Amino acid sequence: NAGVTQTPKFQVLKTGQSMTLQCAQDMNHNSMYWYRQDPGMGLRLIYYSASEGTTDKGEVPNGYNVSRLNKREFSLRLESAAPSQTSVYFCASSLGQGVRGEKLFFGSGTQLSVL
Amino acid sequence: GQQVMQIPQYQHVQEGEDFTTYCNSSTTLSNIQWYKQRPGGHPVFLIQLVKSGEVKKQKRLTFQFGEAKKNSSLHITATQTTDVGTYFCADFSGGSNYKLTFGKGTLLTVNP
Numbered sequence A: 001n002a003g004v005t006q007t008p009k010f011q012v013l014k015t016g017q018s019m020t021l022q023c024a025q026d027m028n029h030n031s032m033y034w035y036r037q038d039p040g041m042g043l044r045l046i047y048y049s050a051s052e053g054t055t056d057k058g059e060v061p062n063g064y065n066v067s068r069l070n071k072r073e074f075s076l077r078l079e080s081a082a083p084s085q086t087s088v089y090f091c092a093s094s095l096g097q098g099v100r101g102e103k104l105f106f107g108s109g110t111q112l113s114v115l
Numbered sequence B: 001g002q003q004v005m006q007i008p009q010y011q012h013v014q015e016g017e018d019f020t021t022y023c024n025s026s027t028t029l030s031n032i033q034w035y036k037q038r039p040g041g042h043p044v045f046l047i048q049l050v051k052s053g054e055v056k057k058q059k060r061l062t063f064q065f066g067e068a069k070k071n072s073s074l075h076i077t078a079t080q081t082t083d084v085g086t087y088f089c090a091d092f093s094g095g096s097n098y099k100l101t102f103g104k105g106t107l108l109t110v111n112p
Helices: none
Strands: A004-007 A010-013 A021-023 A030-037 A042-051 A067-068 A074-078 A086-093 A108-112 B005-007 B010-014 B019-024 B032-036 B043-049 B055-058 B061-065 B071-076 B085-092 B100-102 B106-111
Touching: A004 A086, A010 A021, A010 A074, A010 B071, A021 A086, A021 B085, A030 A074, A042 B085, A042 B100, A067 B085, A074 A086, B010 B019, B019 B085, B019 B106, B032 B071, B043 B055, B071 B085
Parallel strands: A010 A108, B010 B106
Antiparallel strands: A004 A021, A021 A074, A030 A042, A030 A086, A067 A074, A086 A108, B005 B019, B019 B071, B032 B043, B032 B085, B055 B061, B061 B071, B085 B100, B085 B106
């Protein structure tokens, strides 16, 4: 069982470039999430998808778009990358049975640098 | 902004010493979760506390939820080098079942 798989692991972009971060889970989870982690800031929720076909904004959605491609996959797109988006990005998933308190399973992260 | 405040931000201990990190909120917390992130790794779920005054133990780790559900703590007894990492508390903000808001974390380093 791979769990939550993120690609790529590392990426360097120039300001203004676009890219998509990919995430897939093989645990048959309904809910998926994108977080960013910056030094001293903890993890901040960018977007989440409670179930296939739905997406909602989190705490810091500006500059990002997401697509819940199917139950397994949830991608994060940066249309025009900015240096402020330099961060480590984590994808996560949970059972998504509509009950509060489900634990999150995280991928290994993508380290993104925008120059 | 952050719903949960976590202190201290950093803690360095000698191996064998105890360690405690605290999670505080001005509002009532719903379900407190604790995660551990090893250096260079990803967050891993440790435990969830739901009830007022709840205490749970995992070997040398003791987790507590305050009586008023406005604070929580993680205590490690006799730290080991394997305890190194950042410990995060997290709570579901705004009544959501999905918006898990993390504290900024406490980085624990252990001197062997």
